[in-house]
Amino acid sequence: MNLSKHVSLDINIRDIAMSPTMAINDRVKVLKREGKKIYDFGIGQSPFPVPTPVVDALKLYAQEKDYLPAKGLPALREAVAGFHTIKDNVNVNPDYVLIGPGSKQLMFLLQIAFYGEIVVPTPCWVTYVPQAMILGKKVRLIHTTFEDKWHMTAKALTEFLESEHDLYRPRILVLNYPGNPDGLTYDKDEIKNIADVARKYELILLSDEIYGQLHHKGEHISVARFYPEGTIISSGLSKWCGAGGWRLGTFAFPKDLDWLMDSMASIASETYTSVCSPIQYAAVHAFKGGVSIERYLWHSRRILSVLGGECYKILHDAGIRIYPPEGGFYLFLDFTPFAEHLSKKGIYDSMTLCEQLLHEKGIALIPGVAFERPSTELTARLSYVNFNGTKTLTASEPLDKLPEGFVMQMCEETIEGIKMITDWIK
Amino acid sequence: MNLSKHVSLDINIRDIAMSPTMAINDRVKVLKREGKKIYDFGIGQSPFPVPTPVVDALKLYAQEKDYLPAKGLPALREAVAGFHTIKDNVNVNPDYVLIGPGSKQLMFLLQIAFYGEIVVPTPCWVTYVPQAMILGKKVRLIHTTFEDKWHMTAKALTEFLESEHDLYRPRILVLNYPGNPDGLTYDKDEIKNIADVARKYELILLSDEIYGQLHHKGEHISVARFYPEGTIISSGLSKWCGAGGWRLGTFAFPKDLDWLMDSMASIASETYTSVCSPIQYAAVHAFKGGVSIERYLWHSRRILSVLGGECYKILHDAGIRIYPPEGGFYLFLDFTPFAEHLSKKGIYDSMTLCEQLLHEKGIALIPGVAFERPSTELTARLSYVNFNGTKTLTASEPLDKLPEGFVMQMCEETIEGIKMITDWIK
Numbered sequence: 001m002n003l004s005k006h007v008s009l010d011i012n013i014r015d016i017a018m019s020p021t022m023a024i025n026d027r028v029k030v031l032k033r034e035g036k037k038i039y040d041f042g043i044g045q046s047p048f049p050v051p052t053p054v055v056d057a058l059k060l061y062a063q064e065k066d067y068l069p070a071k072g073l074p075a076l077r078e079a080v081a082g083f084h085t086i087k088d089n090v091n092v093n094p095d096y097v098l099i100g101p102g103s104k105q106l107m108f109l110l111q112i113a114f115y116g117e118i119v120v121p122t123p124c125w126v127t128y129v130p131q132a133m134i135l136g137k138k139v140r141l142i143h144t145t146f147e148d149k150w151h152m153t154a155k156a157l158t159e160f161l162e163s164e165h166d167l168y169r170p171r172i173l174v175l176n177y178p179g180n181p182d183g184l185t186y187d188k189d190e191i192k193n194i195a196d197v198a199r200k201y202e203l204i205l206l207s208d209e210i211y212g213q214l215h216h217k218g219e220h221i222s223v224a225r226f227y228p229e230g231t232i233i234s235s236g237l238s239k240w241c242g243a244g245g246w247r248l249g250t251f252a253f254p255k256d257l258d259w260l261m262d263s264m265a266s267i268a269s270e271t272y273t274s275v276c277s278p279i280q281y282a283a284v285h286a287f288k289g290g291v292s293i294e295r296y297l298w299h300s301r302r303i304l305s306v307l308g309g310e311c312y313k314i315l316h317d318a319g320i321r322i323y324p325p326e327g328g329f330y331l332f333l334d335f336t337p338f339a340e341h342l343s344k345k346g347i348y349d350s351m352t353l354c355e356q357l358l359h360e361k362g363i364a365l366i367p368g369v370a371f372e373r374p375s376t377e378l379t380a381r382l383s384y385v386n387f388n389g390t391k392t393l394t395a396s397e398p399l400d401k402l403p404e405g406f407v408m409q410m411c412e413e414t415i416e417g418i419k420m421i422t423d424w425i426k
Numbered sequence: 427m428n429l430s431k432h433v434s435l436d437i438n439i440r441d442i443a444m445s446p447t448m449a450i451n452d453r454v455k456v457l458k459r460e461g462k463k464i465y466d467f468g469i470g471q472s473p474f475p476v477p478t479p480v481v482d483a484l485k486l487y488a489q490e491k492d493y494l495p496a497k498g499l500p501a502l503r504e505a506v507a508g509f510h511t512i513k514d515n516v517n518v519n520p521d522y523v524l525i526g527p528g529s530k531q532l533m534f535l536l537q538i539a540f541y542g543e544i545v546v547p548t549p550c551w552v553t554y555v556p557q558a559m560i561l562g563k564k565v566r567l568i569h570t571t572f573e574d575k576w577h578m579t580a581k582a583l584t585e586f587l588e589s590e591h592d593l594y595r596p597r598i599l600v601l602n603y604p605g606n607p608d609g610l611t612y613d614k615d616e617i618k619n620i621a622d623v624a625r626k627y628e629l630i631l632l633s634d635e636i637y638g639q640l641h642h643k644g645e646h647i648s649v650a651r652f653y654p655e656g657t658i659i660s661s662g663l664s665k666w667c668g669a670g671g672w673r674l675g676t677f678a679f680p681k682d683l684d685w686l687m688d689s690m691a692s693i694a695s696e697t698y699t700s701v702c703s704p705i706q707y708a709a710v711h712a713f714k715g716g717v718s719i720e721r722y723l724w725h726s727r728r729i730l731s732v733l734g735g736e737c738y739k740i741l742h743d744a745g746i747r748i749y750p751p752e753g754g755f756y757l758f759l760d761f762t763p764f765a766e767h768l769s770k771k772g773i774y775d776s777m778t779l780c781e782q783l784l785h786e787k788g789i790a791l792i793p794g795v796a797f798e799r800p801s802t803e804l805t806a807r808l809s810y811v812n813f814n815g816t817k818t819l820t821a822s823e824p825l826d827k828l829p830e831g832f833v834m835q836m837c838e839e840t841i842e843g844i845k846m847i848t849d850w851i852k
Contacts, residue, residue, distance in 0.1 A: 007685040007686075008540060008541045008542045008596035009539060009540070009541050009685065009686075009689055010538065010539055010540065010541045011541065013538065013539050013541075013689050013692075013693065016689065016692045016693065016696065025493075026495065043493070045492065045493060046491075049489065049491060050489060050491050055488050055489045056488075058484075058485075058488040058704065059484075059485040059488045062481050062482075062484040062485045062488070063475065063476060063481045064671060065472075065475060065476050065668055065669050065670065065671045065672065066471065066670070066671045067451075067469070067471060067670050067671050068671060069452065101527050101673070101698050101702070102698055102699055104696075104697060104698070104699055105697050105698045105699075108696070108697045112436065112439065112560060113435060113436060113439050114434060114435070114436065115434045115435050115436045115437065115439075116434045127696055130696045131696055131697070134538060134693055134696060134697075170434035242491055243491050244491065244492070244493050245490060245491045245492045245493050245494060245700070245702070245703030245704075246491065246702055246703065246704070247527070247698065247699065247700070247701070247702045259433040259435065260433075260435075263435055263439050263442065266439075266442045267439065267442065267560055270442065270530075270534070270553055270556045270557055270560060271530060271531050271534045271557070271560075272527045272528055272530070272531045272673065272698065273528055273530055273531075273673065274671070274673070275673070276527070276671070276672055276673045276702045276705055277671030277672065278484065278671075278672070278704075278705075279702055279704075279705075
């Protein structure tokens with residue numbers, strides 16, 4: 001956009017650029033087209049194909065053309081409720097499930113509808129703050145630390161709330177675990193303690209559990225188990241089902257928040273109307289699950305766990321501050337120990353760090369600042385999905401145990417890129 | 427929503443209910459489930475199936491799972507540009523095409539991004555005003571009259587603009603033709619005159635031409651032919667391609683409005699991300715067209731034209747004020763001549779009129795007030811699509827000429843419902 005030109009843009013919009021993940025994705029495409037070798041650790045997309053039975057279901061329902069109800073196809077709302085009941089041991093009622101074109105869009109509707117504050121621990125997903133900016137709202141951030149495993153503790157949350165003069169102002173606290181950008185998750189005690197604080201201060205929790213089924217051990221625990229009356233569970237097809245491009249997200253509400261769901265559905269009916277019909281019919285099969293989908297999940301987790309572990313080891317051994325991943329497909333790298341070394345290259349912030357890595361080595365990471373970390377903190381997100389997911393999944397499926405060197409062979413480029421980072425930092 | 431309950435809703439949202447078309451659709455479903463006979467003239471959905479080659483394309487691309495660029499799949503943007511170039515004789519550049527999950531959603535992004543006024547002639551599509559309400563904005567209405575064929579004249583537009591103290595304030599004027607709710611369209615001279623006024627006062631035109639390809643004679647004329655530098659053409663798959671439930675809309679911008687497109691794409695990347703990938707790939711085939719799609723369109727138009735003409739005749743002969751339809755599948759009924767008769771039934775406004783018709787005769791219409799007409803005006807929209815589109819299309823295809831009584835036989839329920847209205851009004 002050429003801003004020297006006469007434009008009539010809303011003041012909230014003038015500062016909104018392409019989202020950093022989308023922007024890096026577009027830039028990487030350009031560099032690739034120019035023939036440059038790129039190690040694309042930027043985009044947060046599942047490397048795996050959509051499971052065959054789900055693709056087959058889409059073909060079967062391809063001719064579905066009717067508008068569906070704004071809240072979603074009843075059979076899908078039922079399947080999603082069943083999914084959370086079985087997988088998360090949380091009692092979800094189909095009447096309180098809302099389907100949207102991506103959980104990102106549902107989050108935006110939530111920000112439009114909700115009168116009150118959004119509170120988010122950082123590092124956090126790149127989208128919460130720009131969405132608030134678009135709407136002229138503010139997001140309150142709670143910064144966590146490397147030492148705390150990038151976790152918000154119940155203590156830190158209590159301190160944040162107690163420092164306010166208005167203890168019970170309407171607030172939504174966003175949790176996201178397994179986490180983007182850190183690949184870490186909360187254990188049962190931590191999550192239970194946070195639930196207790198939320199109940200005490202009457203916080204609404206938006207629990208973004210889109211990576212829940214990609215917990216590397218399949219042991220995801222929803223906070224809704226400990227605070228069912230105040231928790232909205234956010235999920236969707238994008239991550240565990242490999243269907244990011246299909247655009248289907250889900251919110252599961254407690255009964256007491258029906259007013260929020262109903263308002264969001266009204267906004268939906270005035271904006272996107274309803275989610276693509278063939279996709280909703282196909283998604284029923286995904287959320288209902290079954291043996292072949294369980295097998296797909298089991299192998300997806302195993303590959304991500306082993307590969308993530310390998311990446312961690314190499315980076316950790318090189319001196320980068322990092323934790324072993326527990327779910328999803330991200331690592332959050334902290335280059336602070338190399339601050340002096342980097343300063344000699346003129347690097348004092350995460351944006352320059354990532355620009356230099358892309359420029360010098362063709363390595364695409366997302367800078368920590370995009371996740372609302374202080375701009376001078378030398379952190380960045382690495383998404384270890386630049387391998388052929390279909391090939392790797394197919395190779396894994398017949399194997400009881402992955403042999404030594406499996407990921408080295410199947411995900412060669414990933415490992416190569418990781419090593420390039422350690423070479424560059426030396 | 428139970429508003430006696432404690433809720434934290436944004437003040438702009440508290441008044442937003444389900445959109446009237448969606449609401450009537452939901453209510454009709456309930457009545458049908460209760461076993462009531464309903465003549466559903468409420469929902470504005472194409473009765474025809476998605477053309478077979480387009481459904482086949484969706485099956486072919488069912489496994490596409492990657493996120494696509496926020497502006498849309500390049501091949502689709504090219505196909506849409508080609509579509510407008512060939513069909514509308516307007517030179518559209520693929521670089522200035524934006525793909526969204528329905529043109530309704532794109533309109534919402536436009537309202538978020540644009541700093542300035544939205545001006546809309548009435549009767550207008552039900553959504554513009556609620557979208558503005560959600561965002562805390564205002565829409566300026568220009569009321570048209572039955573005598574002017576529900577058209578906004580260049581003269582009325584000039585008068586509206588000249589009555590303002592700020593002639594050149596940033597404004598978008600929304601045109602929609604063939605029109606929802608009136609089924610009427612502008613002729614070349616009318617549209618040319620409006621284009622001239624728009625140029626003179628530097629208005630941006632949003633030309634909602636979603637029913638363009640359903641002009642009953644296939645003679646739709648885009649205003650972009652006369653004001654290319656200031657016109658955004660809105661279109662999509664929902665109406666001419668029978669794929670409302672697929673959710674794919676398009677905006678074609680002039681080069682000078684690239685700043686608006688870029689901002690909308692940025693908002694897209696922070697909200698719905700991109701449109702469903704398999705749908706975008708399939709849509710390429712729809713917009714590229716070809717013999718079988720042309721044949722589908724030709725038969726669709728013929729059926730809608732003949733059926734619309736029949737409905738018009740019956741209603742007109744009964745004394746209802748109405749014009750013969752020219753495009754799409756709507757009639758806008760004006761019961762003003764029956765005002766005295768209706769007042770005896772306690773009907774003084776369009777909402778009560780529609781409620782009584784649904785209650786007494788099971789006839790679902792949308793009240794004129796939903797289209798921003800004065801609430802006491804006795805008008806309502808009738809959508810003549812309650813027939814089996816697949817069956818009717820199949821029956822039409824081998825016929826050079828529709829025999830006498832074709833629609834009477836194929837669209838029996840539609841005609842029956844129309845006659846019920848005239849019985850009721852007597």
